[in-house]
Amino acid sequence: MKGQMDYYAINALREKHAGWALLRAQNAPLALHFFMSAFTDPNQRNVGRQQLIDVLDDVLFGVRETYGEEKFPRNASEYLDDWAASERAWLRKYYVQGEDEPHYDLTPAAEDVVRWVESLKGREFVATQSRLTSIFAVLKTLVQQSETDPDVRLAELQQQRDQIDAEMHRIREGDLKVMTAPEALDHFQQLTTLAKDLLSDFREVEQNFRKLDRQVREQIATWDGSQGELLDSIFANQQDIGSSLQGRTFQGFWDYLMSPQLRRELNDLLHRATRIEALARMDNLHTITNLHQDWLPAVEQTQATVRQLSQQMRRLLDDKVFLENKRIMQLIRSIEANALDQRDQPPSNFAMEIEASSVDVALPFERPLYEPGSRVMVMDDVVTADDQDLDASALFSQFHVDRERLKSNIESVLEEENQATLADITAAHPLSQGLAEIVAYYQLAAESDWASINPETTQRLHWTLEDGSVRAAVIDQIIFVRPA
Template sequence: MQLAKLLVYFDTSPALSLLRSTNAPFIIDFLNQQFKQGEQIAWAHSDLIAALVAYQDNLQDTDPGKLPSRADGYIAEWCSSETRWLRRFLEADSDEPSYQLTPHTEDVFAFLDLVLGKDLGFVGTESRLKLVIDLLTDLVVGSSDDPETKLEYLRTEQRKIQEEIEQIQRDGLVATYRPDQIRDQFSTAVSILKQLQGDFRAVEESFRDITLEVQQQQVAGLAARGGILEYALNAEDVLKKDDQGVSFYEFVNLILSPLQTEQLEKIIAEVRKIPELSSQQEGMETVRGMVSLLQREAEKVMRTNQRLSTTLRRLLDVEAHAERQRVAQLLQEIRGLVVSFDGRHDCEDVGLTIEDSAAIDSPFRRTFWTEPTRLEVIDLTEFQPDEDARSDVFKKYAAMHRLDWRAMRKHVEELLKLRPAPTLADVLDEFPPTAGVVEVLGYLQIAKDDDHHIDTSVEIPLSIPPMQDNANWIEVRVPLVTFLNKRRNGHA
């Protein structure tokens, strides 16, 4: 720790400016309620404003005169370049800005959790010492390529396990943790979990910085597209090979693995049954939502990485557009030559050579793995069917419209003869749906099954006519679907 670094940190740190601010306890309490206790990573502008207004109303009863200004003014101040306590951004599928905590605010929460020990009332010194010893031991064994070192460690562990097995078989007694040790271990686990939540902001900031740099270079036109693409790919590659990036992607593989997730949920369910932890309500709530929260955090960082991929894809699409224009120009020149040779029979060296090679597609078009939807298991052993309800369901089922898949595909083929790359909106304009929203879903299924282009990063609004008279039109938002002919979408 150097004096020069301390002076710079105390002068420029947003975390310290938050702790020093006039209404620091109330600001931190509000942000904690919204982003930590609420287990929500990001908040829409209108929702966050409404929550702050409600918080200010409650303060008038408990602490009059605190946070007296307008809620939207506070939100604007907290995400300004001077404070940087919140980050303001715009989601692709939203018409209003959203907010999330910055790494500086995460540092404040980590510091206060460590100092105050507010979760459990104490700091787990014994469990932390054991954790340090286990980590150092594992480091020594894992970093050594000496077989004897590894074998000695495994034999020692084997002896400990065998002695414990023999003791249980001999005495019938199992050695358990003391109540203070249980709470100690639980305190350490919750503390590490909270620190882990804040670590995501640093990785996300790295992806965001690369994306911003690519966008700035593209807008400024200071570098060729090839140079911008090279910078982005090299920066992303360095980030993934960095210790922080490697650790993060290994974490993603772990938390998004169905097997590991199921095992972790079983462990959490057993932890919640421990009677010594019955009074640790806040810590239990943190652990209870641990799996879903970490998955949302990981998915949000991956979406930030996807935005980098989208930026690169747009960059490549611009170059592809220029290439298409060049091809159109060449075709026009070919037509002109054909016209000039019309009627001449003495030309024996006139021909056309076509270079046919494998199509290359960007790997950034591939989406990341998402966990399949889990269906709720309902016990129907004592279920008594309602005849009227069942009859009503069958009537609704009978009234459902059957989709004519052959006719729908014919509609797409007919429009492809008129236009080079019609969208789903073009198809619905030309052939209005008669089966409501279900027919729109049918076209989406056709696009997926027949390998047409579906861009999930862009959504378009559609107005679906009603199936009944005097009913309202239905407004839906769907991905951008572009139908391609068979040669262009890969089918011979």
């Protein structure tokens, strides 16, 4: 946990923090207007360079139309390169695999400034009741789930059940309490704010992962020990990334989001929220139904960042091994060159001469003890086989599992659902080739970036043989997600 900030820490932020530099910049209004138009208002990330240039041209056109061409004389591409430079660090410039055009994203520091500036305009309606409710809910979860006394836990659960029974009794008696319009508006505003804050947090999550990985890559670049010690340190740091506080909370969010039951419950709650009469006049009411769909691409991008960082570490290790092998080859070539120079004029102080370039050394105790071989009784009676009684059907009963057919089965199910388990897919397209087909599905899931294998949960698959008997297999739960 970070301690309280003092004068020196605040002064260091003033001199070095990218967000503070953005507030002090002369063109800060232009930059913030552009960041809102290109990133935060449409709630998008990974924007291509040309698309950003078009948005910035529109912003510059509107400003110059009021203040003249001299207000911001440079073109859009120059401003974009300036804001993405290392001394600014307001935009992160990177390349997506398979594309030549650079992509850009807001840095967490710039996004914090955008959120702070947006808060300065004030709010017509301030959510207070929903925040208090959220505080109580989080506090109760924290205290109750941390309690180690079984009697206290049982007493709290009994109290909750009594409250639920009392509420059910009031509803049966006709005393149905419905949330008022101000209360509904209060909770809706709190919901949209939390959802937007959650999406903005993914930028900082990626930055924290990159910061952890940068430390590992610096260690590789400056390592002067043995290769085994380096690998041991790399694997330990890679484990630290996954077991860090940031990694554990992110993995917990991913597991929660990938739960089919929780996703169905969330989707049902979001659609029911759009039918609340007190919120019928809200302009952005139906946008909340896409909240979970906006989270999936953001989470997938964060996971792709972690995979990319692992690939970079592997590449750095390969480069280091290549340089070491190159140095070894240089030493070997130097020895061979010196040997050729001394071939015609050998030195006079020879200790010994050998015919070969190496000596085979075999110690006596390396030889195994004598073991007598076992006698094998061989029947020498020859029996002529009858070809008519030979069953050759096994030679022609082989079959091939068509992976393309399995992919089309997965795609047909995902056309209707955002995600589906392997049990859902086999229910729609029954297994026809038994265990071999299950193995092929498993291989497709392991090779896909849009599938996950959960070893903590199992699922049971069934198929029917030609003789009518039913076979079953219990495997790890496989979840396929529709690509964003």
